[in-house]
Amino acid sequence: MTDKIPTQDITPVDAGQQRKSPTTGGPQGELYAKRQHIYVKLVKGLFQKLRSTANWVLMLGFFLGSFIPYGDRQAILFDLPNRQFHIFGTTFFPHDFMLLAWLLIILAFVLFFVTNFAGRVWCGYTCPQSVWTWLYIWVEEKTEGSPNKRRKLDQQPMNSEKFLRKSAKHLIWLVIALATALAFLGYFSPIRDLLPRAVAFDLGPWEFFWVGFFTLFTYLFAGWLREQVCIYMCPYARFQAVMFDKDTLVVSYDTARGEPRGARKKSDNPADKGLGSCIDCDLCVQVCPVGIDIRNGLQYECITCAACIDACDQVMDKMEYPRGLIRYTTEEELAGRKTKILRPRLIGYFAVLIAMFVAFSVALSGRIPLELEVLRDRNQLLRVTSDGLVENSYLIRIANMDQKEHTYVLTLHGVDGVVLHSADVYTLSGGEVRQFPIQVIGDPADLPKAPAVDIEIRLQSQQDPRINSSRDSRFFIRAAR
Incomplete structure (x- = not known):
């Protein structure tokens, strides 16, 4: 027995494009469905307020996040040319991508946990596609009117009123899309420098490309495709049922209470007419995005x-019926059974999530904000000086991943008789990456008779000895014969 909730595919069927089932010979459903344009009716209510608040918070965070200052730069900046990713007081480098992968896995388990508990609340309240779509629908209603007016406007031939309303809508859509593209690019190129250059059309080729790319696809996805993105392009819609069970909180219609549905007067008693609470107004369909x-x-x-919950509750209030004909509920509750909040799958997701979060926190707190790379000079294995000493050349790359200036001391370890023949103190400002050539010398008489010995090159901060890094390398004493 499975405890998954059965889902239905109600994608509109174009009768002229049905294909036959290979097993039954009957219609199997369309291969390509002609899109039926949806004229969404905006509705007010408790969940609309929650969704609107979440949408505005997310949009303000997105548009203003790149303007937050931190020292001499913006707080969030993904500096791709310099391979530095600044997030407030922390700078990440490419070798920290393992932490990023770890974070993405944690976020995936957060999504699994939330979905198992409360269904697709991510999609309804915080998904960028939904957030921008609701904004575009709001603009559409302000420029073209109610759903009925929009439908009539689309059906009538082009005239001055239709041209002005359509032009205003698409112009505002494009402005929002352009603002979205610039805000997004502002996380990769300093926003305070980007905006003046954008106004002066002084962007680089790649900047022009990405501004155009995100402007176009924001305009298409939020303005034209809308629900098509959710239905056909988003993979989350396809595998969500795997994470659902009969105790998952979802938006549901109470069939036992609502059926049979039918129109009636407010003064009528539904029981006398053999009707349920649903008056078949179809308002729940009209407001569905x-x-x-x-x-x-x-x-x-x-x-x-x-x-649909907000719309139905308004109708129930007008009819003086109890609210909740459409509500957040579970399959178990609708069947008259008790919902189990604590269940094995939910507990499992939570336990794994906590374990990964703790491990990630430990790894992040133990991260050393210093990177050291050591490269041998490949053009010359060794050089014998006029004093008979052996010299090896190296190139060291130091990345100060802290936000403060550090002075580092370079030392050699691993074998006696080998010393630095170059500078051993280096000062780097916060987030700076520099390369330095170094020379290491030794007296062959004091060294082993082997062709080469292992050495350890260690770098340590004078300000904080805990910040240190080391790399192993080879010191060649004599050339191989």
């Missing part, structure tokens, strides 16, 4: 935005 009817059961297209 993906155009589904939640009364048909749980569907993978549902993004759990709860717009």
